[in-house]
Amino acid sequence: MSSAALAPSLHGDEVDRRRSVISGLLCGIGVAGFVDETVFHQLLHWHHFYDKSTPAWGLISDGIFHAAAWLCIVGGLFLFADLRRRASFGALWLWGGFFLGLGGFQLYDGTLQHKVFRFHQIRYHVNILPYDLVWNALAALALLVGIALLLRARRLAAATARTAPT
């Protein structure tokens, strides 16, 4: 991001697709991490600060993912502000990236962290199956929305390029 990020784009009328998607992706991952922390840890108390079955390396991975979510949300928002300043952000690209990040992070949490590594579960002392199904179905839905938006953005961009005067 160093020099590329600092290199100013002078083509403000053009949409910076790559950075629009990245900004959305970062915000999506950050929001997923934030919702996990506030809703499931703090409000519902379904998740616990520490689950006795979590191995030490699971706690380390937890910590790194926690920091990543913080970095993503703050970095993603500043990247968004920068795109706005350059008038080069594409809303569809951004929302596509956002849902991709949201769904991707939740699917990672729901499959690898919950089921494969078994760091922790969504809720305790209940039949976990419906929770897992809803969790991962929502994640897959967000991923599909993200992909659909990105495809639509690409179609629209191609159509505009065809009709635009040279």
Next chain:
Amino acid sequence: MPIGWLIDWQTAPAPWVTLLAGLALYVVGVTRLRRRGRSWSRRRSATFLAGWGVLLIALCSPLAAHDESFPVHMVQHLLIGMLAPLLFALSAPITLALRVLRPVDRRSLVRILHSRAARALAFPPIGALIYTASLWTLYLTPLFAQTLDHPLLHEALHVHFLLVGCLFMWPLVGLDPVGSRSSMRVRIGVLLLALGSHAALAKLIYAGWMGGGLAHTLPTEDIHAGAQLMYYGGDAIDAALLVIFFAQWYARAGRALAHAERRSTGPSIPGMHPPARRAQARAAR
């Protein structure tokens, strides 16, 4: 709240003397600069005073009288090792020294800053590694238990917190011209690993990994309270650090953008919004 909490300020001279000396140096620096008719940003002075106040609370207030308790110790760690260094890094004391020192002293300071050791320490991964490794060593080996038994070691720990906190914060957000600016990629990677290991260490402490048998001798509720303070308090300071870090990037990118716009469109009305300026440039074509 017992009244002792309000009046029970520490009377041990060492912290007071050190803190007052630090304050005096900064104030003398700013007044000398002002007397020469040169300005010094009020924001920098304010962040220095804030950082100084944070240290005063951590080391001299009634809080410090109770630092044998683990949660209180954790608050000290957050204040001395994270919040105060963040504020000091934004108060640019080295820049201030460079501006007010006599030329001969300034040259010595520059020589020190350009030395190989100083440049190595100012490389973000090195400072972050020292900061992280020392915290993990402190809590996961019997070292922390030792500091509870030996008062001198305990005081040394406070100094150590401040020093490694500064080593960590300065290269990331400091305003002083130290070391070489490393790329955003490197600094983001450093932030990810350092903030992540801080959160991970808090959870390991909670899970009973503390060294020196403390996991069994300290009251469990104290360990849990301390670990959660470390985790969530760390989060709050991390959030401030990240906002400052990315806001500095945003400002640098803005300056580069304004510079390039000036070059490409020629003279235009300063402060004009870029799209309007572009429209102006198009109209001129």
